Amino acid sequence: MSYLSPFLLVISSILACTFSFEQMAHAGTLESTALIRSDYRPGEIGRLCDSALEAARQEIDTLKKKPFLSQWWIKNSLLAFETAMADFSDRVEPLTFLSNVSTDAGLRAESTACEEKVGQFLPTLFVDPALYHTLKRGIPFSSAERRLRSETLREFEKNGMALSSDKLSTLKNLKQKLATLQTQFSQNLNNDVSxxxxxxxxxxxxxxxxxxxxxxxxxxxxxxxxxxxxxxxxxxxxxxxxxxxxxxxxxNRGGAENTKLMEEAIRLRSEIAKLLGFSNWADLQIEGRMAKTSKIALRFLEGLREKLKQRAKMDIEKLAEFKRSIHPDATSVEAADLPYLSAQLKKKNFSLDEEVIAEYFPLDSVIDGLFDTYSTLFGVRFVEVRNAPVWATGVKLYEIHESKTGEIKSYFYQDTVPRPGKYGHAAAFSLISGRKTSSAEKDGYSKPVSAIVANFTPPSVNRPSLLKHEEVETLFHEFGHIMHQTLTSAPYASLSGSSVAHDFVEAPSQMLENWVWNKDVLRKISKHFKSGEKIPESLMNQMISAKDFNQGLTTMRQLLFGLFDLKIHSSGGGVDVTSTYNDMYRDLFGIPVLEGTHFPAGFGHLMGGYDAGYYGYLWSEVYAQDMFSRFETDGLFNSQTGAKYRQAILEMGNMRDAIDLLSDFLGRSPRPDAFYRLLGITEPK
Known part of the structure; x- marks a missing residue:
């Protein structure tokens, strides 16, 4: 998951030679050792946040006061706005990020308060007629500026520039309320200690x-x-x-409170959509994305559902049969059976024990192999910065260097161990966006800073952090987001990195998941935590044989989430999210949910930027597998293909439409064949 903060929720919906890994002592400069502070004094985050907000307001006010049609105004109004927003993001993202990772409850609270202030401020910008007209009259002087102008103005227009002043005021208030609800929902989950x-x-x-x-x-x-x-x-x-x-x-994480927050958010979203002339929130969100409309997104999911329905039913029947072999009097399976029966049947059918497999994947060894793989593909190397100030024990800071020149390209933090108050899943956070800037170093490009945050099994006295194979896959996925964010060369922050169409943002990461099923990669990343041995050939064969096990159920689960998301965001706003989800679960899986549970209360995606966008996980998988098909042909370690992928996909950000980026990399129009082949189904007609 590419995490979207309140700033990026607005801005991204706007613009919606081989080197092995090396750890080396590095004295570093202030820039390389203190990129993200976490040692704030009480009250300091609030003061810095207020200062950033005031500076942004002043810059916007100054921009609006520039004389109309002055030479400066014609050339610089759009770029001045872009710079003001990028400067603001660079100041507040590191502050709000701490709400997800800080070990200090007080700092997390201050960070959350800043997040709420940012969420209140941003909606006011894109409902400002004076600012809109100032930017609209500016003249772009290059293709890059034309792209920036079209994407920026689209957001203003999508936010109601045609509305009367009274309706604009209503819209601003609704968006500010929505931002508060989303922040509260996320913090309730982060602070949950159940x-x-x-x-x-x-x-x-x-x-x-x-x-x-x-x-x-x-x-x-x-x-x-x-x-x-x-x-x-x-x-x-x-x-x-x-x-x-x-x-x-x-x-029941989040419980009744988060259920209420989500339902109120859906109501507000529906009001906003109708105020802006859209039938529902899903249509508003999907406008401008690859899918174009909610009907097209829904048609895609429903087509998959029809093709997968029989396979998922067969998967359930196999689990029921397996349960009867254990408990002869069992008549059916229930929700609490599915993970257990799936894991145990997989172990039985393929002689696979996930705990044994994990012994070959100590976190540090996986990281070493991952770095070596990505170094080969993308022409970079990863250097740990020793003794860098970090927010928690075990967090590491890395520099990403260009292999050929040794130049530092970007930075990222690695935070992989669970702890109280921390963001509970796995995500890549963009903290400083790449962009051209006159104040940057000699190359004139601000170096991106990102963070990968995960919750893998922590080390103990007798063993290191050991990853299950699915966690290895997660790691490759999230580092795919890191590569997208940190290898960007797009000139504008709002169009750089993973600030792409929301239903394309997962594709670059999903493509890289495929590498963890390659034997050469498995050997590279494995090292038994006791013996130091590589993973045996026989075990790799068993893992690969089991790859498609329960594929019907696994994909149906993603379909459930995507269909649920589109349904509640295509409603009129008055929706019971718990009963809606429960009904859809029973319909798709043929069994009831566990009574008394409230799944939507813990579904953070829908309050964290993926609302009316969860379908994108499956949508982008189509393109991920199509891109991977080129590597299958050219070779998984083909550095020329990797360089083309970096240039055509990773570096470009949102400087061109996703479909054009894909065509450039593939040398043809994208097609879904590889995706349906992966699922073992024929293409829906």
Missing amino acids: TVTFSKDELSGVPKNFVDRISHQDGKFVVTTKSTDFIQVMENASNLQTRRRMLFAYL
Whole structure:
């Protein structure tokens, strides 16, 4: 997931030679060792946030006061606005980011407060008629400026420049309320400390190393609702009641409060859409994206659903049959069975044990191999900055160097261990955007800074952090976002990095997931945490054979989320999200949800920038697999193809439409064949 902060929620919807990894001591400059501060004094974040807001307001006011048709105004009005917004982003993104990662609850609260202020400010800009007309009258002098102008003005027009002043005021108030709801929803999830207490017997089947690691006292074991803990219990606990309790706690994160916040957000979104002349929020959001309309997005999902329906049904029947082999009196499967039966049947059919596989994937070894792979493909090398100031123990800072010149291209932080108050999933955060600037270093380009945030199993006394293979896949995916953000060469911050059409943003990352199924890559990233041995050929064969196991159910789950998202955002606003989700779950899977749960309350995507956009995960997969087909032909380590991919896709950002970027890289128009081949289905007609 490419995380979108309040700033980027507005701006992105606007503009919607081989080197191995090396760790080296690096004295560094102030720039390379103090890129993102986290040592703020109480009240300092608030003051810096207010200062950034005031500076942005002053710059915008100055811009609007420039004499009409002056020489400066004709040449510079659009670029001045772009620069003001980029400067503002560079000042506030590092401040609001801390709400997701800081170990200090006070700093997280201040960061959240800043996030709310930013969310209140940004909607006022794109409903400002004076600013709009100032920018509209500017004259672009290059193709790059024409692109910037069209994307910027589109956002103003999408935000109601044709409305009366009264309606514009109403629109601004609605957007500010919506921004507050979204921030509150996210913080409720980040601050959730729900746990479930079990006896040792109740955790029968759960790996001993996990049980030994978690908190326990007087024979009771405390399991958090962080995803790593949740998955361990749901896939391994043989006690159905244990799984029910775990699932109940996990699906009630955020609970009644977040359910209310989401429903109110949907109501506000519907009001905003209608005020702007759209039938619903989904049509408003999808306008300007690859899909163009919600009907086209829905048709795509429904076509997949029809093709996958039988396969998903067969997957459920296989799980039911497996359950009967364990419990002869069982008549059906339930929601709390699915992860467990899937994991255990996979283990039985393919002689696969995820815990054994994880022993070959210590985090550091995977990172080394990942860096080596991406170095080969993209002509860069990764250098750890030693002793860099960071916000938590275990966080690392890296420089990305050009392999040929040694030039520092960009930076990123790596934060992969769970802790209280931290963002609960995996995402790539863009903190400083790449852009041309007169104040940058000699090359005239501001170096991007990003952060990969994840929650992998933490190290213990006897073992390092070990990754399941699906977590390895997640790591390659998120680093795909990092590459998109940090290898950009687009001249404008609002069009650089992953600021692309929302239904294309996942494609570059999804494509790179394919590398974790290649034997050469698996050897490169593996190293048994005790023996140091590479993963055996036999185990790789078993893993690859099991790749498509339960593919119907896995894809149907993504379909469920995408269809649910489009349904609630195509409604008139008065929607019961829990019952809507529950009904759709039963319809797609043929079984009920666990009674008393509230899945939407924990569905952070829909309050974090993916509203009316979740369909994009499957939509972009079409293009991801098509791009990968070129690497299949040319070779997964073909540096020339990697260089072309970097130039045509990663560096370009949103300087051209996604369909044109794809055609440039592929040398032809995109087609869905590879995607449907991956799913083992024929293309919907």
